[in-house]
Amino acid sequence: MTKQAKTLNERELQRLLDFVTKTKNQKRNRAILLLTHLAGMRIGEVAATRVCDVLASDGTVRKEVQLSAAQTKGDKSRTVLLNERMQAELGAYLLTVRVRDPKQPLFPSQRSAGFSANSLTQVINGIYKNAGFDGCSSHSGRRGFLTNLAEKGVSVRVMMALAGHQNMSTTQRYIDLRPGVLRNAVELV
Template sequence: MAQATTLNDAQIKRVLRYCQSRKYPTRDTTILQFSLHTGLRAKELAALRVGDVYDADGTPRAQFTLAPSQTKGAKSRTVFVNRQLVQVLLVYRTWRHCDDAAAPLFPSQKGGHFSANTMCQLFLNIFHACGLQGASSHSPRRTFITRLANKGIGVRVLAALAGHSSIAVTQRYIDVNDAQLANAVELL
């Protein structure tokens, strides 16, 4: 099975623009941004609750812990939220306006939690509408890991951020292209 496409800046901008034309533009844009800035899997995004991401005052948390039931490997892990995502979450909070900590962070059309499969379908529908071949719910995750690797973040840190127990798995997520190879040899 082929790996999901890693997204470049132009593709990300195209997808974000497209999300603004959808029925739930704020939710869909936030889902995409959340995945790009945290590397969470579709299952993990679908399982998020309002109280995971926002404190009792409605302030986005700088970090939060995923419970074992929310992760693929059934192991808890800490998710770190960068400043850019905090800004996105502040906007989302005004749209979502929900004080119930147990409520889904990203409500489905019916108001409940997305299933992992439905979250995957959301990504596939968005990427298909944008004409992105080979893109899936794993594309933002691969993009997250690849971008951090390109900035010199070590594979052990990447594995911890991605929730991988093996750095070999993390290494498979890192996309390599000709520009990176050319830049690497210039470092000599």
């Protein structure tokens, strides 16, 4: 069995975001990372997202992203909900993008129209590594998203829907048991 990606607590996530301010494409990298941490998106979904998926015709950032079956894992369409913080982050990022066509990738790469899931994975894994986060990968944000929801008492059924999972057991495997959560649990008795 392979080891699961490490999750970050709020302090570590802030440290990662502080590191990202020193990277070449800081607004892009920040938006990509936060889509995994705050919206629970898979890195392949982030790579497949287009400008028109997040930007409404009136120029505002949507509250939800409708992903087609072709954009997701498992060949099933899903809706990704964006909280206000994520909407603001995407709005700030979009100010840095020249939109020629609303169907263009949300995150264009230097050499092509957009990143493949694999190339974006390499970018994100490199950011974690260069920031000194051993054990983190492009999956850390998604696992952290579900772990944070679990720690706040959100039901597994709701987390399943937010993650786009079909099986509860899949969602449960994503949840990291951090030591502080265990300590808080025994203090409830």
